[in-house]
Amino acid sequence: MLYEGVLRKMQTENGSPIQYFLVFENDFINMNQALDKEVQIDFIKFQCLNCGQDRPIYRQGFCKTCFYETPTAGEWIMKPELSTAHLDKEDRDLEFEKKMQLQPHIVYLANSSNVKVGVTRKSQVPTRWIDQGAHEAIEIVEVPNRYLAGITEVALKDHVSDKTSWQKMLKNDIEDLDLTEWRTKLKPYIPEEVSQYFIENDKETHLEFPVLQYPEKVKSLNLDKTPTYKGVLKGIKGQYLIFEDNTVFNVRGSEGYYVGITIN
Template structure:
């Protein structure tokens, strides 16, 4: 059977294990059902997720022009401490930025490749943790806007990683840790203006199980621009990656905006 469409990040559903879906305009594909089966991925072309034009993807599923003009990919996305909507100051589109920034945000510790600190909108829990391939996560603070979350993350980056090592995450080599203990160390490290938002009474550790039959010893990333056709046996799904028997891994989110056919 063949499926065709524009890649966007896999949709997920919490479960044991997590359920993954590729959603296209006219169809969807349950990725969990493809485990231990041969699949073929063919690169067809590009389609910008913002303007829908058949233009080469620059970053995050956007063409060059849209990446530098759309409010959806402003610098405050990757660097929340740059958020200014709480001051009534626009970056690209104040109305959009107020909706995105002026809502509850969570600063968390997660175990993926190692313990890392991160920021997400409260509505994106636990999706954000799943997308990063975290096996455990714990909320540290809940703040009313993205700026406060950003300055908290900046303060904690001096003590914890803020990026996931995707190779280690996919090989599942992270050492076990006590996230409750780590959280107890954080209260003295967060900015003064955030201390009232510290989760002092909540110590719930979120556990995440992924549909992986076998973790690879070594990994090699599939780049559709360089390898437009790939075939292999799917042996796992973690984060936003498909893991194949030969150690090839495919970052679906990193290929957003690519038009593909998938034969199963």
Template sequence: MTYEGVLTKMQTEFGNPIQYYLVFENSFLNVNQLLGKNIEINFVGFQCLNCKKKKKIFRQGFCYDCFYSSPAVGDWIMKPELSTAHLGIADRDLLYEEKVQLQPHIVYLALSSEVKVGVTRKTQVPTRWIDQGANEAISIVEVPNRYLAGITEVALKNHYADKTNWRKMLTNNIEHVDLIIERLKLENLIPPEVQEYFYSQQNDLYQMHYPVLEYPNKVNSLSLDKTPYFQGKLTGIKGQYLIFDEGTVFNIRGSEGYAVSVNV
């Protein structure tokens, strides 16, 4: 059977194991059902997720023009400490930025490759952690806007990584750390204006179980730009990656805006 459409990040459903879905305009596919089966992926073109034009993708599923104009990819997305909506100051579109920035945000610790610190909107828990391939995650603070979350993350970057080592994550080469104990160590590291929001509860540890038949020893990333046709047996799904036999991995989120046909 053939499914065709533009890649966007896989939709997920928290469970044991986590359920993954590829969602296209006119169809969707439960990817878990393909474990142990051969899949063909054919690259057929581009479509910007913002303007919908068939233009080459620049970054994050956007064409060059949209990447530098859309409020959905402003600098404050990657650097929350640059958020200014709480001051009534626009970056690209104040109405959009108020909607996204002025809502509860979580600063968290996640165990994906090593312990890392990160920021997400409260509505994205636990989706954000699943997308990162975290085995476990725990909240540190819940704050009322993105700026406060950002300055908290900056303060903790001196003590924790802020990016996932995707190779370690996909080989499951992860050292276990007790995140509940780890959280108690950092109360005095967070900024004074955030101290009142510190989480002290002991029962909010999330554990993620991924549909992986076998973890590879080494991984090689599949790029549709270099390899427009690929065939392989699906052996696992973790984060936003499909894991195939012989260690080939395909980052779905990194290929947003790429139009493909998928034969199963």
């Protein structure tokens, strides 16, 4: 069956296992139902997620012009400590920034290839952990805005990683760790103005991904270099499709690519 549309990150529903959906304008695919089937991906054109034009994608699904203009790609998204809406100070669009920044945020520990610290809006738990391919995660603090979450993450980065090895995550080269113990160990390093928001009793969340076979070596599919690819889907983890021949495809990393997908 043929599906066609612009790629956006897969939508998810937490369960045993997690359910994954590729959502297009007029259709969607439950990717779990494509496991053990042959999937063909054909790159057709670009479609910027902001302007909709057929322009080369620069970053995060946007063409270069839109990436530097749209409020949905402000620097505060990748660096929460640069948030300024709480000061009534605009970056690109104050109304949008207030909506996004002035809401509850979680600083968390997640384990996908190693323990890492991260930030997400409370409404994105556990979606953010799923997108990172974390098999376990725990909340550290819940704060009222993005800035406080950002300065907490910066303070903790000196004592725990803020990066994930996506290759290790995809190969399932992982170990279970006591995140409660890690949270206690990191508590003294939380900034003083955030200490009142420390979460004492939250338990670890464990996540189960729909993977039949993990890759032994990871070969990344780049649609610019390989505009047509065909393989048997063996798993989905994070925002990656995992194929039988060890090829992996980062759906989120290919946002803004308009594709045809055939499932046999």
